[in-house]
Amino acid sequence: MGGKTKSTTLDLRMETSPQPRLLRILTVFTILGFAGTLVLGFAVAGTDIQQGEIQRIFYIHMPSFFGAFTAFGLTVVGGIIYLARKSETWDRIALAGVEVGLAFSLINLLTGSIWARPIWNTWWTWDPRLTSAAIMCLTYAAYLMLRAGIDDPGKRRAFMSVYGILAFVTVLITLFIIRIVPETIHPVIVGASPQNAQGGFEATSGVVIALLPSLLLWLTLMPITIMWHRVRLEARIEALNLLKLQALSE
Amino acid sequence: MKTPFFNCVTAVISKDLRAEIRARELVSVMALFALLSLLVFSFALELDKGAREEAVSGVLWVTLVFASLLGFNRSMSQERDQGNLDALLLAPVARTAIFVGKLLGNFIFTLIVGLAMLPLMTMLYGLNLLDGWIILTEAIGIFGLATIGTLLATMTVQTRAREALLPIALLPIALPFLLTAVRATKGILGGAPASEWQGALGMLAAISVIYLVLCLLLYEYIVEE
Amino acid sequence: MPDDSAIIIAEGLSKAYGGLPALRSLNFRVRRGEFVALLGANGSGKSTLLRLLSGLSKPTAGAIRIGGWEMPREAMAVRAQIGLVAHQPLLYENLTARENLEFFGKLYGIGIDERERRIAEALRTAGLSKGAGSLVRAFSRGMKQRLSIARATLHQPDVLLLDEPYSGLDQAAIERLDELLSAATEDGRTIIMSTHQLERIPRPARRALVLARGRIAFDDAIGRRNMSEIYRSSNA
Numbered sequence: 001m002g003g004k005t006k007s008t009t010l011d012l013r014m015e016t017s018p019q020p021r022l023l024r025i026l027t028v029f030t031i032l033g034f035a036g037t038l039v040l041g042f043a044v045a046g047t048d049i050q051q052g053e054i055q056r057i058f059y060i061h062m063p064s065f066f067g068a069f070t071a072f073g074l075t076v077v078g079g080i081i082y083l084a085r086k087s088e089t090w091d092r093i094a095l096a097g098v099e100v101g102l103a104f105s106l107i108n109l110l111t112g113s114i115w116a117r118p119i120w121n122t123w124w125t126w127d128p129r130l131t132s133a134a135i136m137c138l139t140y141a142a143y144l145m146l147r148a149g150i151d152d153p154g155k156r157r158a159f160m161s162v163y164g165i166l167a168f169v170t171v172l173i174t175l176f177i178i179r180i181v182p183e184t185i186h187p188v189i190v191g192a193s194p195q196n197a198q199g200g201f202e203a204t205s206g207v208v209i210a211l212l213p214s215l216l217l218w219l220t221l222m223p224i225t226i227m228w229h230r231v232r233l234e235a236r237i238e239a240l241n242l243l244k245l246q247a248l249s250e
Numbered sequence: 251m252k253t254p255f256f257n258c259v260t261a262v263i264s265k266d267l268r269a270e271i272r273a274r275e276l277v278s279v280m281a282l283f284a285l286l287s288l289l290v291f292s293f294a295l296e297l298d299k300g301a302r303e304e305a306v307s308g309v310l311w312v313t314l315v316f317a318s319l320l321g322f323n324r325s326m327s328q329e330r331d332q333g334n335l336d337a338l339l340l341a342p343v344a345r346t347a348i349f350v351g352k353l354l355g356n357f358i359f360t361l362i363v364g365l366a367m368l369p370l371m372t373m374l375y376g377l378n379l380l381d382g383w384i385i386l387t388e389a390i391g392i393f394g395l396a397t398i399g400t401l402l403a404t405m406t407v408q409t410r411a412r413e414a415l416l417p418i419a420l421l422p423i424a425l426p427f428l429l430t431a432v433r434a435t436k437g438i439l440g441g442a443p444a445s446e447w448q449g450a451l452g453m454l455a456a457i458s459v460i461y462l463v464l465c466l467l468l469y470e471y472i473v474e475e
Numbered sequence: 476m477p478d479d480s481a482i483i484i485a486e487g488l489s490k491a492y493g494g495l496p497a498l499r500s501l502n503f504r505v506r507r508g509e510f511v512a513l514l515g516a517n518g519s520g521k522s523t524l525l526r527l528l529s530g531l532s533k534p535t536a537g538a539i540r541i542g543g544w545e546m547p548r549e550a551m552a553v554r555a556q557i558g559l560v561a562h563q564p565l566l567y568e569n570l571t572a573r574e575n576l577e578f579f580g581k582l583y584g585i586g587i588d589e590r591e592r593r594i595a596e597a598l599r600t601a602g603l604s605k606g607a608g609s610l611v612r613a614f615s616r617g618m619k620q621r622l623s624i625a626r627a628t629l630h631q632p633d634v635l636l637l638d639e640p641y642s643g644l645d646q647a648a649i650e651r652l653d654e655l656l657s658a659a660t661e662d663g664r665t666i667i668m669s670t671h672q673l674e675r676i677p678r679p680a681r682r683a684l685v686l687a688r689g690r691i692a693f694d695d696a697i698g699r700r701n702m703s704e705i706y707r708s709s710n711a
Contacts, residue, residue, distance in 0.1 A: 083471050132425075139422035146419055149409045153493035154475065159405050162468045166398065166423055169460070173426050242494040249495060252551050253584035261581035269569040272610070333563030336531055337626070340565075341582035342554040475532035 023228050030217070030225040037063075037214040045210035048201050054118050055201060059210050061111040063218035064104045065133075069171060071101030071223040072140070076168045079161035088238070089231070091157040094164050095147070096230035100223050102140045109133060119199040120185070129186040132174040139167045255350075258343040262351025263358075269328070270359065276324050280317040280363045287313040288367070292374060302375050307435035310371060310379070311428055314388075315395065318360045319420060322399035323406075323413045325356055330407040335473065345470035349400060353465075357396040364388045383438045387451055391431035394458035398423055401465045405472050430454040482507040482633060482665050483528065487537035490523050497523040499689040500537065505667065507633070510660050512676045512697065513669040514706055515686035521669040522562070524686065525636045528667065529559040542633060555583065558627030560637040564619040565626065568612040572603050572622050575611060576629055583630035597625040600658065602651065617648030624655055628664075635659055637668040641675050653677050673706060685709060 019027075041059035048055035078094030081087070112130070113123050124130065143163055150156035177184065187200030201207070270276050291309045329335045329352075338348050365388070368379045399420060406415040430453045437447025483505040490498040498520045505511055515521045526532045527539065530550040539546040544553045559565075566575050576597060580590040598604045601621040611619065620640060627635060637656075641649055660666060660679040670676065676683070676697060683702055685693035687709030693702055 083468075128429075132429075135422050135425050142418045142422055146406075146409070146415055149411045149415055151410055155408060158471050158474075159408075162401075162405070162472055163419065165468065166401075166461075166464060169426065169457075169464075170422060173429075238494075245493070245495055253582060257584065258582060261578055265567065265570065265574075265578045268574060269567055273569040275569070328567070328569070332568060333561060333565050334567060336559075336561060336563075337565035337579070338582070339531060340529060340554060340557070340559055341579070342551050342584070343582055475526075 019232075023225070023232075026221065026225045026228070030221045033213075033217045033221055037210070037217055040210040040213060044206070046204075046206040051119060051199065051201060054115055056210075057111050057115045058201075059214045061108060061115060062211070063214045064108040064111065065174075066215060067218035067223050068101040068104035068108060069175070070219050071097040071104060071227060072168055072171050073097075074223070074227065075101065075164040079164040082157060082161045086157075088157070089235075091161065092231045092234040092238075093227065094161060095234060096227040097223075098140050098143050098164065099230060100226050102137060102144075104218070104223070105133065105137050105140075109137065115199075125185070127185050129174065129177050129184045132170070132177045136170045136174050139170045143167055253341065253343045253347075255344055255347045258341075258347035259351045259354065262338075262348060263355050266325070266352070266355035267358070270355075275328075276321050276359045277362055279324065280321045280360065281366060283320055284313050284317045284363055284367055285370070287316065288371060288374060302377055303440055304436070306371065306375055306377055306379070307432050307439055310367065310435060311391070311432050313367065314360070314364055314392065315421070315424060315428060316417075317363055318356075318392070318395050318399055319417055321359050321363075322356055322396070322403040322420075323416050325352065325359070326400070326403035326407045327413070329404075335404075339473060345473055346466050348473070349404075349465065349469040352404075353396050353400045356400050357393050360392045360396060361389060364392055377439060379439070381438060383451075384435060387431055387434045387438065387454065390451070390455050390458055391427050394427045394454065394461055395424055397458065397462045397465050401469060401472065404469070408472075426457045427454065430457065480506045482542055483667075484540040485528075485537065486539075488524075488527065488534055488539060489536040490520075490527060490532070491535045497689055498527070498534075501691055503684065503691065503694060505665060507665055508660075508663050509682060510656075510666045510677075510680045511668070512680040512683045513667055513686065514671070514673065514676075514683055514693075515669070516671060516709065519686040519709070520689040521671075521686055522638055523689075525559065525561075525638050525667070525669060528634070529557055529636055530554055531559075555630060556633045558630070558632035558635045560620070560623050560627045560635070560640055562638055562642075564611075564623045566611045566619060566622060569610060571608050571610055572598065572614070573607040575622065576626060579626050580629055585630060593629055593631075597629055600655065601625045615648075616643045617645065617651065620644060620648065620652060621655065624652075624659075628659060632664070634665045634667070637666070639669055639671070641670060641672070649675075673703060 037059065041056050045056065045059070047053060075094045075097030078090045078092075078097060082090040082094060109130075112133075116125070117123055143160065146163060147156060147160050150159055185196050185198045187197040288309065291305075291313070295305055295309075329338065339345070365385065368384065368388075371377070372379045399416075402419045402423070403416055406412065406419055409415055430450045433450040434447045434454060437450065481504040483503075485501050485503050488498060488501040489496065501524070513521050513524065523532075527534055527546075528541070530546055530553055533547045541553045542556050546553055567578070570578065573594060576594045577590065580594065585593065595604075598607050601624065603618065603622060603625070606614070606618065611622065614622065624637075624640075640652060644652065656666065656668070656677050657679050666679075668677070668680070681696060683693065683695065683697045684691060685702065685706050692709045693705040695702065
């Protein structure tokens with residue numbers, strides 16, 4: 001018994017170790033970067049001639065989807081590596097990817113909805129792209145529900161790795177839905193807009209100056225920094241649960 | 251040492267068919283559900299001639315998806331209840347062979363129900379669904395559903411909530427099938443030129459293949475402890 | 476114990492569920508043809524050990540070798556040599572006794588003529604020749620248990636693992652089961668049988684392995700030293 005207990009206390013000490021230097025640096029850069037993109041979006045970029053101020057929401061709306069894309073993509077990577085190596089860290093990364101990605105896609109849906117109210121004259125419409133984005137969110141909500149329903153930790157990690165890989169298909173569908181169902185009204189800013197698109201605008205130099213940094217920030221720093229914090233938190237939760245269980249089984 | 255792949259697949263299928271002929275626990279339940287669903291839809295939607303053309307392909311596929319959920323759950327519970335999944339895993343057989351066997355069994359049972367729905371819907375809704383292309387669409391769509399259904403049901407019967415979790419896990423992932431299958435069926439029913447719906451049919455087949463490959467790769471991880 | 480006759484070798488065998496240890500670094504060897512009674516209270520790790528030996532689950536640490544093959548890396552080769560009678564009967568209720576055996580015979584790749592012959596013999600030994608055509612659903616617990624043993628031995632495994640086979644059986648069924656186990660020993664099979672009842676150790680068993688909290692508390696000939704005392708104190 002002695003050896004096992006010793007190693008878990010050691011684990012717990014490791015999980016409560018202070019934040020690595022790199023994580024602190026990343027956190028600072030993410031916060032500063034986010035503030036910077038807000039300044040670019042609100043102050044530097046010009047007001048859109050047709051849509052007015054509401055168009056500025058786009059500088060968060062589209063980047064947040066790609067942030068979710070990164071996070072869900074890391075869930076797939078985490079799942080594959082977990083299945084190959086059975087290393088718990090990668091399962092935590094997969095879980096963090098789902099939670100962060102889900103939060104980002106909710107930001108994406110919410111900002112889109114706020115934009116649609118004045119432009120499309122409705123909060124929500126059953127447009128193929130909106131529908132598939134909503135389904136994407138539901139898939140990852142299902143992930144969290146399924147995860148909570150599996151007691152055996154080994155099974156939970158393996159099953160959720162598999163589900164996280166399968167769920168990514170819905171992300172790809174949301175990306176490529178306009179190829180499957182062309183009659184979407186959702187505008188495409190980069191590349192040719194579908195015929196029925198309503199509320200598109202031109203990617204002028206002002207738009208690009210505000211969009212590009214924001215897109216880069218949401219694609220990389222935002223998901224990675226937040227996920228890293230979440231992975232550390234999950235490690236602590238698991239260590240704590242283990243201690244509780246061991247205390248109970250003594 | 252290892253039992254050949256094909257022998258194992260046929261053994262699992264013939265076992266499932268035999269048990270089903272005995273007990274009729276799968277097809278009868280799915281068929282009864284499908285019948286009820288069709289009647290409920292026709293009352294609830296008050297399907298008139300105009301609405302029908304639009305709605306019938308949706309009714310067909312929604313009914314099929316929910317009926318198949320019942321079937322997949324039942325089929326995997328039979329492996330779980332008496333611990334038979336363990337018995338399958340004890341044998342010197344490839345895990346993918348077990349998967350393919352269960353998958354084909356589920357495919358056959360659901361297809362039987364799907365095919366039986368066509369003449370029934372033709373009678374009920376006054377639209378001719380007995381068309382070679384519709385049957386092909388059904389076969390591909392049901393195969394795709396059975397692929398992820400078999401994988402996910404193997405997972406969910408091992409969880410605490412058992413049957414309750416399969417719809418939640420399956421429906422979002424099955425949506426690409428539903429989307430493309432409804433689209434293809436609608437095009438065929440409406441007499442649209444083939445160029446308009448063959449894309450959707452091709453997409454349906456492509457998604458089925460993608461999921462099949464993923465499931466074949468991933469199955470062993472959800473049965474190994 | 477000479478090495479060449481050891482059919483099962485476990486070294487440093489450990490299994491943890493979610494960080495909680497179920498088995499802690501077990502070391503033991505089982506000779507070919509030995510009948511080992513695996514004793515221990517509920518939760519002592521008996522079932523976990525049998526699942527590890529059958530290849531149904533993988534050890535967290537340590538190694539198992541069965542018949543010279545390494546588990547779980549060469550599990551596929553080991554599977555054909557192992558039969559498991561678990562808590563649950565592992566039978567299909569909607570199939571007849573004969574159909575169940577046919578199905579498992581196919582899974583183990585037994586050719587059709589050989590399969591027919593073995594099934595007839597297995598049904599006879601299990602005393603189920605008359606009930607061969609009835610659904611397993613209608614069987615009593617004792618009949619299911621006998622059919623379960625027929626299923627586990629149909630592919631003539633070198634090693635037979637049984638997990639609490641006596642639970643839920645009446646006296647007559649227990650006696651029949653004893654006969655079946657004696658017959659299996661005479662066939663030269665290596666048997667490991669778990670039970671939590673000391674008085675239920677079958678006659679052919681010569682060696683006892685007592686598990687307590689995932690460790691081996693006693694490993695010696697039955698009746699030697701103070702086996703019962705160790706068993707009782709491990710239960711406390």
